[in-house]
Every structure is written in structure tokens, then in C-alpha cells.
Amino acid sequence: MTEMVTSLLRRAYSSFASHIFDVPARLLAFLLFLLFLVMPLTNPGYFIYTGEGYYILGILVVANIYAIYAASWDILAGRTGQLSLGHALFYGIGAYTVAILYKFYALPLWVTIPIGILVSVSVALLVGFPCLRVKGPYLSLVTLAFPLILTGIFFMFKDVTGGELGISSLPAIIPVPPYTINQQRLAAFYFSSLLLAVSSVILYKIANSKIGIIFVSMLDDEVASKASGINTTKYKLLAFAISALFASLAGAFAASYESSVGISMLALTMSFYPVIMTILGGIGTIYGPIIGAFILTILDRYVLKVVVSDALAHTHIIERAEDLAPWHMIIYTSVVIIFVLAWPRGVTRFVVDKLEDLEEARELEEIKKKKK
Amino acid sequence: MIEDLLIYGAISGAVYALLALGFTLVYGVAEILNMAHGALYMLGVYAFVILFSFFHLDLLSSIILATIFVGFVGIAVYGLIRSVVDEVLPVLVVTLGATLVIQQLSIIQFGARDIRVPPMISGIVTLLGVKILQDRLLALALSLCLIFVLWIFISRSKIGLAMRAVAQDREVAMLMGINTERVYMLTILISGSLAAVAGMLITRPVVNPNIWQTPLYMSFAIVVLGGLGSIKGSLVGAFIIGYAENAVLYLVPEGQYLKGAVALAVMVIVLVLRPAGIFGKRMEIER
Numbered sequence: 001m002t003e004m005v006t007s008l009l010r011r012a013y014s015s016f017a018s019h020i021f022d023v024p025a026r027l028l029a030f031l032l033f034l035l036f037l038v039m040p041l042t043n044p045g046y047f048i049y050t051g052e053g054y055y056i057l058g059i060l061v062v063a064n065i066y067a068i069y070a071a072s073w074d075i076l077a078g079r080t081g082q083l084s085l086g087h088a089l090f091y092g093i094g095a096y097t098v099a100i101l102y103k104f105y106a107l108p109l110w111v112t113i114p115i116g117i118l119v120s121v122s123v124a125l126l127v128g129f130p131c132l133r134v135k136g137p138y139l140s141l142v143t144l145a146f147p148l149i150l151t152g153i154f155f156m157f158k159d160v161t162g163g164e165l166g167i168s169s170l171p172a173i174i175p176v177p178p179y180t181i182n183q184q185r186l187a188a189f190y191f192s193s194l195l196l197a198v199s200s201v202i203l204y205k206i207a208n209s210k211i212g213i214i215f216v217s218m219l220d221d222e223v224a225s226k227a228s229g230i231n232t233t234k235y236k237l238l239a240f241a242i243s244a245l246f247a248s249l250a251g252a253f254a255a256s257y258e259s260s261v262g263i264s265m266l267a268l269t270m271s272f273y274p275v276i277m278t279i280l281g282g283i284g285t286i287y288g289p290i291i292g293a294f295i296l297t298i299l300d301r302y303v304l305k306v307v308v309s310d311a312l313a314h315t316h317i318i319e320r321a322e323d324l325a326p327w328h329m330i331i332y333t334s335v336v337i338i339f340v341l342a343w344p345r346g347v348t349r350f351v352v353d354k355l356e357d358l359e360e361a362r363e364l365e366e367i368k369k370k371k372k
Numbered sequence: 373m374i375e376d377l378l379i380y381g382a383i384s385g386a387v388y389a390l391l392a393l394g395f396t397l398v399y400g401v402a403e404i405l406n407m408a409h410g411a412l413y414m415l416g417v418y419a420f421v422i423l424f425s426f427f428h429l430d431l432l433s434s435i436i437l438a439t440i441f442v443g444f445v446g447i448a449v450y451g452l453i454r455s456v457v458d459e460v461l462p463v464l465v466v467t468l469g470a471t472l473v474i475q476q477l478s479i480i481q482f483g484a485r486d487i488r489v490p491p492m493i494s495g496i497v498t499l500l501g502v503k504i505l506q507d508r509l510l511a512l513a514l515s516l517c518l519i520f521v522l523w524i525f526i527s528r529s530k531i532g533l534a535m536r537a538v539a540q541d542r543e544v545a546m547l548m549g550i551n552t553e554r555v556y557m558l559t560i561l562i563s564g565s566l567a568a569v570a571g572m573l574i575t576r577p578v579v580n581p582n583i584w585q586t587p588l589y590m591s592f593a594i595v596v597l598g599g600l601g602s603i604k605g606s607l608v609g610a611f612i613i614g615y616a617e618n619a620v621l622y623l624v625p626e627g628q629y630l631k632g633a634v635a636l637a638v639m640v641i642v643l644v645l646r647p648a649g650i651f652g653k654r655m656e657i658e659r
Contacts, residue, residue: 083461130640133647137405137460137600141592142643145636148589152633268585272468279465326476333476337469341455344462 029287036060037193040186056302057189063297064192065254066277068199070289072246073274075203078284079212080239081219082131086143087247088270089127089150093120094248095255095265099167100160109171113252120248121241128240132233147266154263166262170255188257195253196290199246204286206242215239216284247274280339282346291348299335304328375500377618383508385614386515391570391587392594392606393522394563400601401539401559404463408449409567410588411471416442416568417489417579418478425490435572439565445474446564447557457556471584478581486578511573518569519607522562526603535559539601586632593639599649608650613638 020026040057069091077083097116101107107115127146134142154161161167206212214235217225226232255261264270274289281292308331309324343350391413398406419438423429429437449470456462491507498504526532537545538555546552567587575583594613598605613635620634642650 130644134643135647137399138596138643138647138649140405141596142640144589144592145640149633149636149640152630156630268589275461276465276468279461283461323480326479329476330473333469333472337452337466340462340465340469341452344456344459 033197037190040189055185057185059298059301061188061192061257062301063294064189064196065250065257066273066297067196067290067293068253069247069250070274070277070281070293071200071203071286072243072250074278074283074286074289075207075215075246076239076243077275078278078286078288079207079215079219080236082236082239083136083140084131084143084243085140085275086146086148086271087243087274088266088268089143089147090120090124090244090247091251091254091270092147092150092261092266093123094251095261096154096161096167097248098252098255099170099261102170103167109256113249113256116252117245117248120244120251124240124244125237128237131240132236144268144271147271148268151263151266154266161263164263166260166265168260170259170261192253192257195249199249200286200290203242203246207286211235211238276336278346280336280347282348282350282352285346285348288346288348292346295347296332296336300328300332304331373622375502377615377622379499379502379504381611381615381618383504383512383614384618385611386512386519387570387573388590388594388614389519389607389610390515390566390573392591392598392610393519393603394566394570395591396595396598396601396603396606397535397566398559398563399595400603401535402457402556404450404453404457404560405460405467406449406560406563407464407467407588408446408470408474409563409591410584410586411474412442412446412449412564412567413571413587414478414579414581414584415445415474416571417575417583418482418487419568420572421487421489421579425488431492435569438572439568442568443561443565446560446567449564450557450560471588475581475584482581484581486580489575489577489579491576492572507576514569515573518566522566523603531555531558589632590635593635596649597639597642599651602649602651605649605651612642 020030069087072090073084073087076087094113094116097119098109098112101112101115127143131139131142155163207215214225214230217228217230218232218235222232251265254265277292277296278289279292280296281290282288305328308328312324339347395406395409398404398409416438419441420434423434423437424431427434449467452470453463453466456466491505492510493506495506496503497506497509499509526535534545534550534555535558537548537550538552542552545555571587574587590613594609595606596609597612598607598609616638617631617635620630624630
């Protein structure tokens with residue numbers, strides 16, 4: 001028995017070593033992730049307790065949620081080329097299923113989140129079906145319609161969905177009484193980081209597996225991949241289902257983290273967030289959208305709402321907080337526009353290309369030296 | 373009842389056609405999915421309200437000035453995307469960003485509150501036993517006029533010919549000595565102006581900085597329904613959506629919430645039956 005366990009552990013370790021330690025870039029990412037996890041413990045006063053309506057861990061939790069959401073869009077759009085502009089449909093369904101099931105049946109989260117994912121995946125298969133017939137911009141515009149149609153339906157059944165107000169006071173991820181608020185914050189952070197790690201690894205694996213290659217073949221040339229005997233219908237629906245799975249996971253987690261859902265979860269802006277994050281980070285890479293989500297969330301919630309607000313509060317240029325909000329949005333959007341115009345293929349692509357250039361230059365130098 | 377539907381459907385259809393024509397024109401000629409179309413629409417309404425009810429200019433000159441202003445804002449948006457104009461997603465994100473900037477600037481300038489849009493003319497007429505505001509009738513007449521003028525412009529004038537040539541094949545048009553850059557700019561100018569006029573005609577009774585969303589997805593629905601880049605298709609699509617919307621308002625008690633949803637549902641159904649819209653060309657394998 002013990003032998004079996006040790007051999008299993010050894011096998012796991014060796015595969016882990018060969019996959020992570022031997023690739024410098026992955027090792028770097030792994031160490032960064034570890035640093036990310038340890039960080040809050042080094043200075044809890046700074047990360048957890050800061051009052052005044054925000055705390056830094058909370059911002060990172062939101063970034064984690066958006067990262068999962070954006071990465072799920074990337075596997076659909078960046079890999080198969082189906083540029084969906086209605087991803088909020090899956091996010092919203094995940095969130096609303098959790099909320100409605102709690103409101104009417106008081107089911108716990110570990111039941112409602114899987115149900116939310118299930119509902120979302122089945123909706124994805126349903127929605128994916130008409131989407132199979134349309135291509136390119138038509139597909140983008142059709143998918144854009146679905147969350148808006150659902151919004152209309154939600155408004156019709158106000159007593160179930162709460163209409164404009166949504167549903168609030170959902171249970172937290174960690175049951176309240178025995179734990180302090182700070183412990184809950186830490187728990188939410190670690191739980192969301194775990195979710196991000198697991199889902200990004202799964203998405204990355206899928207993107208680089210045989211299925212991922214088939215996805216890319218459909219992006220490159222659908223007719224040719226059909227001619228090679230690939231059942232494109234099946235794989236397109238599969239892409240929709242995978243994407244919906246992770247988007248609804250993000251939505252369901254967001255619902256329980258913010259302990260409320262609202263109609264804004266289905267709004268146009270919510271559909272555009274993953275698009276903006278992915279384009280900024282680098283489409284088709286899976287790690288790009290994650291980086292993009294972190295850049296934009298930290299820019300939005302920390303740099304603009306905390307640092308800039310504090311600086312302006314001292315100068316008394318703008319007196320009231322609500323006068324500041326539009327300026328935040330303008331700076332945020334301008335940063336996005338500048339990033340996208342400067343690096344249309346994404347920030348991570350740009351960095352990776354630069355690193356590869358350096359590597360190549362170094363190798364050339366070495367060859368020259370050898371010749372001498 | 374049926375007369376109500378007939379007349380109000382026609383009015384909605386005509387103004388929606390005006391809205392969607394600008395969008396489809398830009399896509400047809402320059403292959404730009406202009407997400408800032410809704411923002412230009414909104415800007416048109418604001419400019420009109422300022423000129424008409426705050427500066428007390430007369431109706432015609434405030435419409436014309438507001439239209440020209442929005443047209444130039446459209447050119448400014450094009451200036452932003454000029455360097456990435458061939459790539460679909462960066463264009464999408466940047467025009468969307470421009471929309472948000474315009475929205476936030478209007479919040480700073482006018483506040484997030486509702487501002488009343490005055491009717492262009494007051495009074496009521498009775499037509500086929502239906503009472504209609506003269507304002508709405510003017511909207512119908514004005515949009516039909518503009519659509520007709522645009523149609524003539526595109527099919528008869530030299531610039532219209534250049535636009536059609538660029539839409540058909542950009543490289544060959546360039547070889548024939550057409551300055552595509554200038555044609556793009558002109559197209560955006562026309563498109564922005566049309567959006568502005570549509571805004572002035574549709575938006576009643578109030579305007580606020582969030583009204584850009586509905587016209588944006590409405591023009592999507594119409595344009596996709598008719599076939600992207602097809603002017604004839606947009607006209608037909610606009611009337612289909614206009615009538616469908618009004619039919620829902622009359623038939624379903626909760627109709628006001630479903631108005632937008634029904635328009636979009638119609639679009640989805642049509643697309644499932646005809647994947648490239650009613651008048652759209654089938655997507656070719658190789659361009």
C-alpha cells in the first residue's frame with residue numbers, strides 16, 4: 001500500500017519536474033505564481049486589513065475571476081476563430097443559476113456551482129447550433145444578441161430574477177460565524193487562485209493538445225480541415241462547451257464572492273471585457289488574456305480608484321468622488337486604446353517575440369565566436 | 373389597431389433604415405465594424421439639443437450644424453483606427469474605446485441625468501384614423517428623403533462610383549487611381565452624419581449618456597438581417613425589425629421589455645435560415 005503511494009508520488013513528481021522545471025519560461029511562471037500565493041502572508045497589514053472600502057486581496061480576487069473569464073473567451077475566439085461578442089451569456093447564466101437556486105431552494109454552493117456550469121454548457125450547445133451556420137462578423141453579431149435577448153426575458157420574469165435589482169445576500173464561499181472577516185478574505189483569495197491555476201492549466205493543455213490543433217486548423221482554413229476528415233461541427237460545439245464551462249465557473253464564483261447578481265452581468269460591457277483583456281494580452285495564447293486581465297483590473301481598481309483618487313484628494317482639484325468616475329473611465333479606455341494601437345498583437349506576444357530575438361542574437365554570437 | 377401598426381411600423385422602419393445605412397456603408401466600403409456608431413448617434417442628439425433648445429437656433433440650421441459636427445467626430449474616430457484598419461479585433465476594441473470615451477465626456481459635460489429632447493414641430497395629425505404627432509411624421513418624411521438622396525448619390529455620382537469600386541475590390545480600385553484613404557474618410561463622414569440625423573429623429577422624449585447601446589445593437593440586428601454591406605438589405609431589414617417591434621408592443625402586454633429581444637430574435641432566426649442575411653453575398657472561400 002505505502003509502496004503504491006510512494007511510486008505514485010514519485011511518478012507525479014517526475015512528470016511535474018519534466019513539465020515545469022525543465023522549461024525556463026514555465027519555471028519562471030511557476031515561481032511567480034508561488035510568490036503571488038505567499039505574498040499576502042508576508043505583509044498582512046498591507047494586503048488584507050486596509051480599510052476604506054477596498055483591500056488589495058479583493059482586487060486580486062476580481063482579477064482572478066476576470067482572468068478565468070478572459071481565458072475562456074480566448075479558447076473559443078483565439079483558437080477556433082469564432083469571435084463571440086456575447087460571452088456574458090455564459091457568465092451571467094452561471095451567476096444567475098447559483099443565485100436563483102439559493103433564493104428558492106437554499107442549496108449550498110458546492111451543489112449550485114456545478115449545476116450552474118451544467119446549465120451553461122447545455123445553453124452553449126443550444127446556442128452553438130445556430131452559430132454553426134454563420135461565419136465571421138455575422139457570428140460576432142449573432143452571439144452579441146443572445147445575452148441581450150436573455151436580459152429581456154429576465155425583465156419579464158421579475159419575481160424570479162429580481163429585475164433591475166438582481167438577487168442579493170447570497171452565501172459567502174466560507175461560512176460566516178466561526179471565521180473572522182480577514183480569514184474569509186484570505187480564503188477567497190486562495191480559493192480563486194486555485195481555481196485560476198487549475199482552469200488555466202486545463203485550458204492551456206487543451207489549447208496545445210490534439211483538440212487544440214484541430215481548433216487552430218479550423219481557424220486557419222475551415223474547408224481544408226473539413227477535407228482532412230475533421231468533423232468541424234463537433235469541434236465547434238466542443239469549443240463552445242469548453243468555453244462556456246469556464247466562463248460560467250467564473251460567473252458562479254463572482255456571484256458568491258460578491259454575494260449578489262445583477263442585470264449588469266449580462267450587459268454589453270460585460271461581453272466586451274474578455275475581448276478587451278484578450279486583445280491587450282495577446283489572442284490565442286491562453287496566458288495572454290490572464291496577463292491582460294491582471295493589467296486591466298489592477299489599473300482600474302488600484303491605480304485609478306486608489307492611487308490617483310488619493311493624489312487628487314490632496315490637491316482638491318475635484319471635490320466629489322462621483323465627479324472622478326468618468327475621468328477614471330476615460331484614462332482606463334485611453335490606456336487600452338494606446339496599448340492596442342501600439343501592440344495590436346498583444347503585450348505578451350510582443351514580450352515573447354523580443355525574448356526570442358534576444359535568444360537568437362545570443363546564439364548567433366556564440367556561433368561567430370566558435371568560428372573564430 | 374391594424375392601421376396603428378401599419379403607420380408606426382413604417383415610421384420605425386424608416387428611421388431605423390437611416391440608422392443602419394451608415395453602419396452598413398462603412399462595413400461595405402471599408403470593412404470596419406464601427407462600434408462607435410451608437411456613440412455618434414448619441415452625440416448627434418446632444419448637439420441638436422444644445423443648438424436647438426439652449427442656443428435657440430432655428431430647426432434647419434441646428435440639424436445641419438449638429439450633423440456636420442458629428443461627421444467630423446466620425447472622421448476623428450477613423451483617424452484613431454487608421455493604423456490598424458485591416459485587423460478586425462483591434463478595430464473593434466479601439467472603436468469601442470472611443471465610444472466609452474465619448475460617453476464619459478458627455479457624462480462630464482451634461483451629467484448622467486435625462487435631458488429633454490424637444491419635438492421638432494408640435495401638433496397632431498389624423499391619418500387613416502390614427503392620431504400621430506407631426507414630429508413623427510416629419511421624422512418619416514425626412515428619413516425617406518435622406519435615404520433617397522443617399523441612394524442617388526451612391527448610384528449616380530462619381531464619388532458614389534468610387535465608393536462602390538472600393539467596396540468591390542480595394543486593390544483594383546487603387547490601381548484605377550482612386551484614393552482609398554479619402555474614400556474611407558468620406559464614407560465615415562456620411563455614416564456619422566446619418567447616425568446623427570437618426571439620433572435626432574428617434575430619440576424621444578429624453579437623452580442620457582447611456583442611450584448609445586440600443587441603436588448599436590439595433591443597427592447590428594438590421595444590418596446582419598439584410599446582409600452586411602448591402603444597402604438594399606439594410607432597408608428591408610429595417611422595415612422588418614420596425615414592424616416586428618411594433619407588433620410586439622401591440623400584441624404582448626409586457627411588450628416594452630421584449631422590444632429589443634424580439635428584434636434580435638428575428639435576426640437570429642433569419643440568419644439560421646440564410647447565413648449571410650437576406651441580400652448578403654454568400655461568404656466566398658477565397659477573396
